[in-house]
Amino acid sequence: MTAYLRPTDDAHAIALRAAHADYLVLAGGTDLLVAAHHKPVPVGILDIAGRFAGITVDAAGARIGAGTSWRAIATSAELAATWPILPAAAREVGALQIQTRGTIGGNLATSSPVGDGLPVLLALDATIHLASVRGARTVPYHQFCTGYRTTALGADELITAVTVPRPAPGTYLGWRKVGTRAAQSISKVMAACALEIVDGRIATARFGVGAVAARPIRAAAAEAAATGQPPTAAVAAAVAAALRHDITPIDDVRSTAAYRLEVAGNLLARFVTNAGRTQG
Ligand SMILES: Cc1cc2nc3c(=O)[nH]c(=O)nc-3n(C[C@H](O)[C@H](O)[C@H](O)COP(=O)(O)OP(=O)(O)OC[C@H]3O[C@@H](n4cnc5c(N)ncnc54)[C@H](O)[C@@H]3O)c2cc1C
Structure with missing residues (x-):
């Protein structure tokens, strides 16, 4: 029978984890329970909900x-x-x-x-x-x-x-998820940005991109293409082109590599032009 432990406070949870490193940690269960039928029955469950x-x-x-x-x-x-x-x-x-x-x-x-x-x-x-x-x-x-x-x-x-x-003053934050439909959809591509604008130029650029590599990534080449540049349409295009050096999308049931490459570039380009618009 699978053991079940429910800690009484946060410190107790940490102590129980040390004592039972082979137990399955359960929080909301929304990832774990989907996969439960395909996995071996756990030795025990540490329920930290x-x-x-x-x-x-x-x-x-x-x-x-x-x-x-x-x-x-x-x-x-x-x-x-x-x-x-x-x-x-x-x-x-x-x-x-x-x-x-x-x-x-x-x-x-x-x-x-x-x-x-x-x-x-x-x-x-x-x-x-x-x-x-x-x-x-x-x-x-x-x-x-x-x-x-x-x-x-x-x-x-x-x-x-x-x-x-806290983001530095003048930082444009962007987020966009692209899926099959507007709600309840697994992402084909998603991206987020923090673009710090100082004196009309992108002083710091961070782009986070998902569903285009084995793990969520920072887009280093795209960030380099943006840094020090004004948030113009030409720079947006350069950022989209540079992103091709950062990502390795795949074909799968949800999308194709070509679509993901194109859309991810468009998302980053749009972030740059949107940041430009916030500058008036
Ligand atoms: C119908 C459906 C739709 C979904 N849609 C989306 C979606 O649109 N976007 C999306 O990103 N995800 C989606 N998910 C996935 C899931 O809901 C999220 O990933 C959610 O954030 C998982 O959190 P949880 O608390 O339920 O994790 P759990 O299932 O409880 O745990 C997941 C993993 O995290 C570990 N874990 C949990 N908390 C801790 C902790 N504090 N320390 C160490 N390990 C821990 C567990 O051991 C387990 O390995 C969906 C799932 C379902 C079933």
């Missing part, structure tokens, strides 16, 4: 507990005021039922190339907070995904939170 939850905002930035639901993120006025692309992405994760159960920590740990929260966290330069009985540590999010559905999470660790710094 409701643990590590909550959003706090201060002068430095926002801290989102790993157990925070997409619904809480989607409806957070504090996040919407400064990091509107986070609630925007949250509103496009599945439908209301999935948003109510599913957590940002589950999205991070599953680390699917089509995880909708992930390009946004890359664009916002997020930091992942991990804890075990050995202590707490942080990993910059752009180093957290190590390959196809693999991460830097240790076997005895839990994700406790994600933090995002």
Whole structure:
């Protein structure tokens, strides 16, 4: 029979994880239960639903507990005021039922190339907070995904939170998901950006792109093409062209490599021209 453990608080969850590194960690269960019939029955379940939850905002930035639901993120006025692309992405994760159960920590740990929260966290330069009985540590999010559905999470660790710094003044934030339809759709391509504009030029560019490689990626060549340039149509075209060096899309049941390449380039180009429009 599968054992079942439910910690009484966050510290208890960390202690139980250390004692039972072979147990399955369950948060909202919206990824785990879909795959449950195709996997061996787990030795035990560590049910952390409701643990590590909550959003706090201060002068430095926002801290989102790993157990925070997409619904809480989607409806957070504090996040919407400064990091509107986070609630925007949250509103496009599945439908209301999935948003109510599913957590940002589950999205991070599953680390699917089509995880909708992930390009946004890359664009916002997020930091992942991990804890075990050995202590707490942080990993910059752009180093957290190590390959196809693999991460830097240790076997005895839990994700406790994600933090995002406040964007510099004059930063344009963008997010766009492209799927088969407007709602309840697995992404064909999605992208997010943070473009800091200083004196009419892009001083810092971060592009996070999903569903175009084995893991969500920062588009380094596209970022280099944007940095130091004005947000014009010509630069937008150069960014789209440079993106071809960053991504390796595939043909699969949801889309083709050629479509993904074209659309991802268009999304980044549109971010640049939209950033230009905000400059008046
Ligand atoms: C119908 C449907 C539609 C969906 N649509 C979308 C969509 O549009 N976009 C999208 O991105 N996703 C979608 N998903 C996937 C899923 O809802 C999300 O990835 C969600 O964020 C997973 O969170 P969870 O809390 O349910 O994770 P769980 O299923 O509980 O766990 C997922 C993985 O994360 C691990 N884990 C969870 N929390 C922690 C933690 N704190 N520390 C360490 N490990 C942890 C678990 O052990 C497990 O390996 C959909 C799923 C379904 C069933």
